[in-house]
Amino acid sequence: MALEPAEGVVQAVVLYDGRLLLVADGDGWALPSGDPQPAEPAEATAARVVYELTGYLVDGTESLAPRAGARPDEASAVVCQLLSESPSDSAGRAREQVRWAPIPEADGAALPAAVRDYLRGHTPA
Numbered sequence: 001m002a003l004e005p006a007e008g009v010v011q012a013v014v015l016y017d018g019r020l021l022l023v024a025d026g027d028g029w030a031l032p033s034g035d036p037q038p039a040e041p042a043e044a045t046a047a048r049v050v051y052e053l054t055g056y057l058v059d060g061t062e063s064l065a066p067r068a069g070a071r072p073d074e075a076s077a078v079v080c081q082l083l084s085e086s087p088s089d090s091a092g093r094a095r096e097q098v099r100w101a102p103i104p105e106a107d108g109a110a111l112p113a114a115v116r117d118y119l120r121g122h123t124p125a
Contacts, residue, residue, distance in 0.1 A: 009033050011077045012046035013115055014058055016085075020106045020119070023053055024097035029109045031077070046078035054098045055087030064114040077115050 011031040014021035022029040034049035036042065043060030050058045058080035091098070101109070103119050111119070 008035075008076065010036055010042045010045040010049065011112065011115070012050045012058065012060070012080050013064070013077055013118065014050060014056065014080045014082055015103075016082045016100065019100035019102050020109075021050070021054065021056065021082075022099050022101050022106065022109055023093055025110070029099065029101065029106075031109070031111065031115065042076050042078050046080050050080060051088075053092045055089065055091030056082060057084040057088075058082055064118055077112055077118075079118065 011033040012021070013031060021032065023032050032046075032050045032053045034045065034052070036045040037048075040048075041060075042063050046060040047058050050056055060078045060080050062079040064077040064079060087095075087098070106119065
């Protein structure tokens with residue numbers, strides 16, 4: 001079976017203990033994201049990008065469908081399962097450029113609507 005190539009930027013949604021993994025992006029924080037390699041599915045892109053940027057091992061498990069009426073250029077998002085609690089030393093970003101933000105504090109990050117919808121259902125009470 002041939003792999004279908006992913007299109008456009010893929011963002012990784014990594015949750016752990018009520019917190020969301022974010023990386024420094026300009027003047028703010030954003031989800032780890034990157035472009036797929038040829039014939040790379042979105043789930044694999046998300047896992048690769050998280051490892052390359054942060055050093056954390058994850059498994060891309062669930063693609064989030066964009067909300068109806070989403071912009072055509074909106075990045076796709078993939079929910080990832082954290083596989084390592086400590087990052088490797090080969091992360092592309094310095095430790096201070098990676099943070100675990102409590103979900104309520106992640107509102108300031110640039111998040112697609114589908115991710116915001118997903119997080120609403122996973123915010124600890």
